[in-house]
Amino acid sequence: MTQREFMLDLPLSPVPKHEVLDTGAAVLRGHAAMQATDMLAGIKQIARLSPFRRMTTAGGGMMSVAMTCCGAAGWCSDARGHRYETHDPMTGQSWPALPTAWRAWATDAARLAGYDGFAPDTCLINGYRPGARMGLHQDDDERTDAPVVSVSFGLPAMFQWGGLQRTDPVRRIPLLHGDVVVWGGLSRLVFHGIAALRAGQHPVTGPCRYNLTFRRVW
Numbered sequence: 670m671t672q673r674e675f676m677l678d679l680p681l682s683p684v685p686k687h688e689v690l691d692t693g694a695a696v697l698r699g700h701a702a703m704q705a706t707d708m709l710a711g712i713k714q715i716a717r718l719s720p721f722r723r724m725t726t727a728g729g730g731m732m733s734v735a736m737t738c739c740g741a742a743g744w745c746s747d748a749r750g751h752r753y754e755t756h757d758p759m760t761g762q763s764w765p766a767l768p769t770a771w772r773a774w775a776t777d778a779a780r781l782a783g784y785d786g787f788a789p790d791t792c793l794i795n796g797y798r799p800g801a802r803m804g805l806h807q808d809d810d811e812r813t814d815a816p817v818v819s820v821s822f823g824l825p826a827m828f829q830w831g832g833l834q835r836t837d838p839v840r841r842i843p844l845l846h847g848d849v850v851v852w853g854g855l856s857r858l859v860f861h862g863i864a865a866l867r868a869g870q871h872p873v874t875g876p877c878r879y880n881l882t883f884r885r886v887w
């Protein structure tokens with residue numbers, strides 16, 4: 670049962686409510702709410718091995734979002750550009766392992782959104798503080814024949830969902846604690862971003878928002 674169903678005293682539904690964003694893209698409202706305790710504890714453990722850090726971009730700026738990763742590859746950005754690395758450049762070590770239970774959960778979430786057989790090999794973890802944002806971008810550094818499964822915890826965020834061209838109109842979709850977005854197929858390269866996080870206090874994460882994106886890199 671999701672937190673929302675619990676609070677509203679709704680019957681247990683075997684399939685979460687889909688909100689179709691576009692062909693190939695859906696929001697599964699509250700679908701990760703029951704994973705929050707486990708995933709947030711996992712993030713803490715991962716961050717002990719590979720700490721959150723703010724990366725620089727090729728343009729020389731510093732990203733406002735802090736990131737870490739787990740799995741076979743981690744997303745890295747520096748003055749040379751962005752790419753996946755098998756080792757964390759901050760520690761010289763392999764990235765922390767992708768927890769087996771997370772992988773199974775992400776496979777199942779993808780299946781619910783219509784993608785069978787999703788086998789993620791990485792999870793990018795974003796930490797947002799008030800004011801942090803992510804500009805419109807495409808996720809195109811990894812395999813694009815597999816979907817992205819994105820999980821939100823903590824403070825609400827405004828997800829910006831555009832089109833295949835940077836200049837396409839952008840819709841604003843609020844993402845709350847436990848919400849999941851899956852995009853693949855014809856939507857895999859849609860431009861998306863996160864508007865500047867509004868200050869607040871969340872009962873579980875305090876002044877923060879965490880986002881996990883499961884992807885297939887290799």
Ligand SMILES: O=C(O)CCC(=O)C(=O)O
Pocket residue numbers: 793795803808819821828861862863880882
């Ligand atoms: O924080 C989010 O919800 C989206 C993050 C994102 O687009 C990314 O990490 O590529």
Ligand SMILES: [Fe+2]
Pocket residue numbers: 806807808861
């Ligand atoms: Fe993205």
